[in-house]
Amino acid sequence: xxxxxxxxxPVTLSxxxxxxxxxxxxxTGYPSLFWYVQYPxxxxxxxxxxxxxxxxxxxxxFEATYRKETTSFHLEKGSVQVSDxxxxxxxxxxxxxxxxxxxxxxxxAVQP
Amino acid sequence: GAVVSQHPSWVICKSGTSVKxxxxxxxxxxxxxxWYRQFPKQSLMLMATSNEGSKATYEQGVEKDKFLxxxxxxxxxxxxxxxxxxxxxxxxxxxxxxxxxxxxxxxGPGTRLLVL
Numbered sequence: 001x002x003x004x005x006x007x008x009x010p011v012t013l014s015x016x017x018x019x020x021x022x023x024x025x026x027x028t029g030y031p032s033l034f035w036y037v038q039y040p041x042x043x044x045x046x047x048x049x050x051x052x053x054x055x056x057x058x059x060x061x062f063e064a065t066y067r068k069e070t071t072s073f074h075l076e077k078g079s080v081q082v083s084d085x086x087x088x089x090x091x092x093x094x095x096x097x098x099x100x101x102x103x104x105x106x107x108x109a110v111q112p
Numbered sequence: 113g114a115v116v117s118q119h120p121s122w123v124i125c126k127s128g129t130s131v132k133x134x135x136x137x138x139x140x141x142x143x144x145x146x147w148y149r150q151f152p153k154q155s156l157m158l159m160a161t162s163n164e165g166s167k168a169t170y171e172q173g174v175e176k177d178k179f180l181x182x183x184x185x186x187x188x189x190x191x192x193x194x195x196x197x198x199x200x201x202x203x204x205x206x207x208x209x210x211x212x213x214x215x216x217x218x219x220g221p222g223t224r225l226l227v228l
Contacts, residue, residue, distance in 0.1 A: 032214070032215075032216075041224075042221055043118070043222040044156070046216065046219075093215070093217070099158060100207075102155050104154075105155050
């Protein structure tokens with residue numbers, strides 16, 4: 001079945017460091033890919049998405065490119081801030097089922 | 113982005129009572145809404161898919177008689193935890209899906225339930 005694998009955390013970085021959170025997927029068909037962010041005590045917020053191969057989603061300095069050849073959707077940001085500390089979830093939809101399939105989440109902690 | 117609200121944001125109840133959680137899509141109509149449960153430091157577990165005007169579809173292992181879902185309109189779905197027990201204490205999150213060629217799920221802020 002469809003699945004999403006993302007790197008385990010926690011990821012601890014200093015402010016202004018470069019961020020990469022790896023995400024790979026397995027799916028039938030042509031899924032859409034998403035990154036959601038969850039701040040402490042809150043629900044999930046859509047951070048960015050890409051709906052087809054080679055699309056790049058971007059928002060708030062974060063970027064991710066839909067790579068069909070490597071089945072990946074890695075999240076990157078050039079310079080993280082303390083306020084980026086949160087849990088990041090990679091997800092897909094539109095594969096074998098129409099449900100949103102989540103990765104396990106990666107906790108990012110940015111230190112000043 | 114689209115806005116989804118949940119009410120209440122947190123609730124404390126006694127064991128054996130029932131609790132209703134509302135999920136509303138504020139600026140779009142949602143034929144389909146979803147209910148998730150999240151345990152501390154874990155990912156979201158899909159409980160059920162709520163379809164407007166029809167019965168909800170529950171995931172394996174989720175008791176439909178305990179977690180009653182009603183999707184009465186295109187902007188409102190409710191989850192009722194019946195005869196709540198301490199093990200039902202959790203963070204419940206709903207989401208609503210937009211329609212069209214680029215369907216996207218937007219999530220509510222979550223409801224924290226504590227059953228004493």
